[in-house]
Amino acid sequence: MQTRSGGGQGPSNVRAARDRHGRGARGPLLPVGVPRYRTRTAAFDQLVMDAYAPLHNAYFDQLAGVDLAVDTIPRMRLHADMTVLPDEIIADGPVPLGRVLQAGVDMHGNPTRARFVVFRMPIEHRAVSTQERSELLTWVLTALVANYLNLDPRTVNPDFPW
Template identity: 35%
Template sequence: MAGVRRRDRRGRGLRGPLTPPRAPISRSRAERFEDLVADEVRRLGRRWGRELAQVEFVVEDVPDVDPRSDGPVPLGMTEPGPGRGGVRIVIYRRPVEARADGERETARLVRDLLVEEVADLLGLSPESVDPSYDTPDD
């Protein structure tokens, strides 16, 4: 039993994670945001999978904007993808989190942003892409 250490040299116990690594509480805010976007992409993919097959969904922290511009900071955008015919839909984490009050509003804002970008890409109205668009989550 001499090889087992139960306390560090100051008697406070071993330091380490308080929760298992895959527990939701141990995930960073950025990881939780990426999970939220991935869940919404999967949800939209169930209905529009074939139309979204060439679309890459990306989360970036902040957009590249000119600091001298007076316009609003974008929350997301659609841009040409790296491949031929591909498209990227980018969601900017920090501006979305700054605009939302809490996790519930962040989830609603991410849903609405993705629906708007997909609707614009497909040439449809947001309501036809997702009937729950712009409705509160109760």
Template identity: 40%
Template sequence: MDSPVPPPTFEPRPRRRDRHGRGMRGPLAPPQVPLSASRGEIFRDLVQDSVERLERRWPQLAEVDFVVLDVPAVAEDTVPLGGSVSAGKGRPAQIVVYRRPVELRTKSRDERALLVHEVVVEQVAELLGLSPESVDPRYGQD
């Protein structure tokens, strides 16, 4: 008598190739390559580069917090590119640069770097009570 044959146990093998016969694809870019940085991180780097340029001439900027926010919190008639808040009790002065309004007004990375620097210079000038030209002699020349 025939004994019932159990169905064969089938364990799926891990897929090494996709359905088109190609191998597994690796990451688009390794982590150390700038391609893997987000737009926000790249923008923060632009702001940091601008701040470092100014700190050489104005060492008191080391005590100022520079913040990058995506958009302004309050809706106004005109959209600001940045803002500054004077120091208060127990909190340092703060300069804010708004990422999305700056990105929307520029087409390339070079334009964006120039505009970020202009915004940072203007906000530092406002905070220090000086003209932008005295904060950075090259202001408006680029």
């Protein structure tokens, strides 16, 4: 049996549901209370906030002027022959997992605040479960805070495995 779209049995030949008057879906596909409602990005952002909250509360005065950001991938110019990364980059081998950006001035002459940047994709690829991802985020954020405050990571978190 052939369909109007050209025959074959691939997923591109599945007929779409009827959409009368071009309105599309009339509401959300999933209820708001369902865990699957959040995207993977939103769930990762929440894990970052949960891992950062105890550190921020412990060093509230020192971290009051620091922003927290999540970037999908590292957007840095690193040389392929670099064997040692700068201290402000927290990495797993040659792959950056997080970075401290110090306060400075942007290209328009405006002052910028210090920022911790966590890279989502490298962390998600290294952790299979949510528990592992949470532990890795705690490790990365502890190292970033320790680097920014110029402290030993074991001072920030006595359980730090470094």
